[in-house]
Amino acid sequence: MSVETTGHHAHHPALAHHFANLEQQRDAGTLGMWVFLITEIMFFGGMFTAYLVYRTLYPEVFAAASHSLTVWMGGVNTGVLIGSSLTMALAVYSAQAGSRRALQMFLVLTILLGAVFLFIKGIEYHEKFVEHHIPGVNFEFTEAPQYRHEAQIFFSLYFAMTGVHALHMVIGIGLMLWLLLDAARDRFSPEYHAPVELCGLYWHFVDIVWIFLFPLLYLVGAHLH
16 A cells, blocks of 8 residues: 655555544544444443333243244354454454455455344244234234233334344445455555454444343243243
């Protein structure tokens, strides 16, 4: 990656005009990403709070509804996302080390793992559709028919929380594709790799959200079943 020179000062092509240097630009980007992630925490926090309130009100129904989910699929997806966090961390390291080939390889692996997660989640959604667990007029809950309305609350929260998370995964894969394109154009170097680090923060955040969703939706309350 070439560095343009103006007068006595070296100007990196990735340096925006309103920053004094790449370090200042990186610090500003990191601050902006953390502020964004805080708003995301508040966004997901609202859904987590709603879930906990209703689970406190209807513990037996929520436990029964939870047991209708396919635990092994959720477990596999948890392992997939943990693996994707590793490949994302290795992608950041490769960018810092200036290894373009390794960066591209780990970005591709991260994308593939994200796609595997979404594929498995799609299978789960199809199962819920076949079992008539989609909230609405055709909803059925044969496990405890007398608690049909309460069970709909669980599945409404399930689809809202996992659906929004899946949307964040799609956005994350889009970011990985953008990084992969820029890596192919040799736009990253040991001096400039902030976009990889910032997208990595986003990816890790999405993975952490699932780490909370999995036990909350699939495992908590098993002793009540």
